[in-house]
Amino acid sequence: MGLLGAGISEVIATTRENAAPIGIHRDGTALWAVLYRGSHTAANAVRDGWLVANVIHDPVLFVRTAFDDLPADAFVRIPGLDWDRLAAAEGFAACSVEVLRETPAALQIGLTVVHEEVIEPRCVPVNRGLCAVIEATVHATRYRSTRDPRLGRLIDHHAVIVRKCGGPGELEALELLRGYIDAGPD
Ligand SMILES: Cc1cc2nc3c(=O)[nH]c(=O)nc-3n(C[C@H](O)[C@H](O)[C@H](O)COP(=O)(O)O)c2cc1C
CATH class of the missing domain: 1.20.58.290 (Hypothetical membrane protein ta0354_69_121.)
Incomplete structure (x- = not known):
């Protein structure tokens, strides 16, 4: 199954030097996201053709990335891919992006995992x-x-x-x- 499970996984998506929370949908083997137009995430993912789903349990990072920019040292490049992930990621799934559908308000993008890693094997109780x-x-x-x-x-x-x-x-x-x-x- 991989890191991104069935239903919607709330992750912090990184694109080039940008981070924002998004929900990643999984139904069977299909993975996709709906990105509202006007966000940096949508513009960067379409421009560069990649997005990294960072698995994080830090509530402060979720709030900060929803409303603000992170400093450059919050990002690290994934060796071999040269894509940005969060330095604080507990794990990540690096995905290529294709645009599946466009509406005036949003884009539906399909995601294909090309590399994923578990960095911190943790057992996190529900809080x-x-x-x-x-x-x-x-x-x-x-x-x-x-x-x-x-x-x-x-x-x-x-x-x-x-x-x-x-x-x-x-x-x-x-x-x-x-x-x-x-x-x-x-
Ligand atoms: C938990 C959570 C999930 C979110 N999911 C999405 C989503 O699936 N698609 C989307 O476009 N925005 C989503 N948002 C809102 C974006 O994170 C928000 O608009 C952010 O400011 C976009 O930042 P950016 O311009 O750096 O991409 C979500 C926010 C939160 C807190």
Whole structure:
């Protein structure tokens, strides 16, 4: 099966010197992602024909990469491919990209794994605080520009779970998220 399992895996995608969380879909052997137009990830993946799915459990990195750029030393080149992965990746799947479908709002890209590695073999128990950070961050990416009160309530709901179940990393990520939300859209 490989690193990217059935359903949707939330990873941090790297393209050339850029990182952002995305969901990678798997159905049988088919792997794909839906990338919204206007993102660096979509533009770079189509331009260069590759994308690396970084497996990460760091809540702070999920929040930072959703809203900000990382410094150059956060990336390392994969030997032989010359593609960028995150230095902090616990594992990664390096994929070639083909555009499957285009709509005015988004692109569906097909992914083919050409190389994958497990860097840190870890056994990670489920932490609801981490899951809640991911959920709150997904909602915040839309809330920042829409200020939709329904999304605001969902973020508040997940923040309660982060405070109840999270460790220091999750609490730091929540604080960071609040800062990005308050700052508003770019
Ligand atoms: C957990 C999570 C999953 C996301 N999944 C996607 C996705 O599948 N496709 C997408 O276009 N954006 C997705 N986003 C939003 C992008 O990460 C966000 O728009 C980001 O700012 C894009 O950054 P970029 O311009 O550097 O590519 C997701 C965000 C989070 C937090």
